[in-house]
Amino acid sequence: MALTALVLDVLSRVWPFFLLVGAGLALARLRLLDGRMTQGLSAYVYWIGFPALLLHSLSRLGRPGHDLLLGLVAYAGVGLLLMAATVAAGRLLGWSKDERAGAGMASGVGNSAFLALPVTAAVLGAEAARLVAGVVAVDFAVLATAGVGLLGWAAGRSVWRSTVQAFRNPVVAAAFAGVALALLDIALPEPLDRAVGMAAASGSPVGLVALGAALGLRETEGEAAPSGAPVVLAALVKLVAFPLLVWLAVGLTPAPPLFRAGATLLAAAPTAVNVFIQTRAYGVWPRGAARIVALTTAASAVTLAVAALLLTARVR
Template identity: 60%
Template sequence: MTALLLDVPQRVLPFFMLVAAGVVLARLRLFDARMSSGLSTYVYWIGFPALLIHSLSRVGAPDRALALGLTAYGACALLVVALMVTVGLALRWTREERAGAALAGGLGNSAFLGLPIVVSVLGPETARLSAGVVAVDFVVVAAVGVGLLGWAGGRSTWRSLMQALRNPIVLAAITGTVLALLGLSLPGMLDRAVAAAAASGSPVALVALGVALGLTGEPIAGEPCEPAPEEPAPTPRWGPIILAAVAKLAILPAAAWIATGLVDAPLGFRLGATLMAATPTAVNVFIQTKAHSVFERGGARTVALTTAVSCLTLSAVAVLLARMAV
């Protein structure tokens, strides 16, 4: 037991060290907004899409039990999104706060952080079984969340959804899922190129996440942003931020564990999906809220808060799940 308590944090903390390295580089002004654009652009257009295609294409067509598990996970994530909107109505949050908190509470850093940690803590087979969670996050949850941001910003919800589906990250998740469902693989030379880019995707993305957190007051490249408003964005209230953080780090993983158990999903998937549900809010939330000029400071603070707190909570969840896997 003592060895496990020491071993799991040692496997998890290196990923946060890469995030911290990015924050330090930004705070020391070794990366400013313009200099970080190349790093962010690489992650957004090459590293992250390659990681998604490479990981998802190897999942294979899910059997009935795995499909039920994925459905249960997706239902939990969308339930959290709906819960944040409902709570926001009850507490009289603004539309921007409701939309931003809903996306921040439901969309986790499952690909940048979750999948590598699942591989490290629970093994590659568990990661293979639970890789479909990434597709659910970045196709279903992200599309719904972006639609809400468009609604809150006074845009057409349909137009926002179509924009989300043209996102290279969403397109990569769809491509990898289609390849898996059809049992297809990329041609040999292309597959090796994608594998090489995928290997760099996670570490570069984690550093890019740190840089993004360190430069939350600066534009981030990789996603077109709206022109800066003439007046500074209002300081966000902490209520929506804290409740979104609680939903992301506590409610979603608990719901995912219960729901995947109720549908009798494979244990490996249940463990991996719960661990990925416990990841902090995805940096993509900050990118999207910035792009829509909706809850942008709140999105940045939620990403920063959940990333900091998850240094402890994610390690604790990983220890518990690793014990169950033994």
């Protein structure tokens, strides 16, 4: 009964995501959105929607204490390790650079802010959600930066140049700006904050519609479907390996047990729609990224519920 209730709770949180993805897919199949229009939606999210969203949300985080900081470092280390391992595995399996970069980013950057964090608050309590809010900053300021560097590398830049160029990415820059405002305890002027908040509210919904449109355009534009192996491996790394290793790694730090449980639950989040937006912007395996986002989000209705049930039993 407890598992059923958790699955239903997670489904109620996932369902709106699929409604928006379905809307984008339907518009594409009805030919109301074509490839150029979908790129326009993605460009809006890339330059305005997601940067505003990150600046608005991350600037409200508090400063982590010493123990929490070590827990966040452990989380970041696991994410970077798994992204590198996915890229290395892809090379051994003969994947293209685009597949390795796209799958690598998808295996590490999760939908922690809009799905896993609310689930954490509902299952583990408001205090757990407060403790693990910094994980959202790690996802976008550290893991997303590494992922964008991978995309730049796949697009033909050197590793060094792609890493430096990652900091010019509007989403990455907004993440760092938001974290800096939080650490310095600086608030945006009220009129600017309201404008950023309005743009922030549009980021995730428009991104999901663009994701659905990209899935719907798969056949109409005649492009080859992405290979299944990178999609499946990235999904398994994100939903299974990431939370397991975060549980072990954070357990080696002095971070509180409640943070350990919450960070593990956030690590189990499906791949973020931002991964699709970034791959679309760089022209690196966007359809594969779209499939990973859709697959992991669908699977998370069960995997997040199971993780929540196990972690709740541990905490209690």
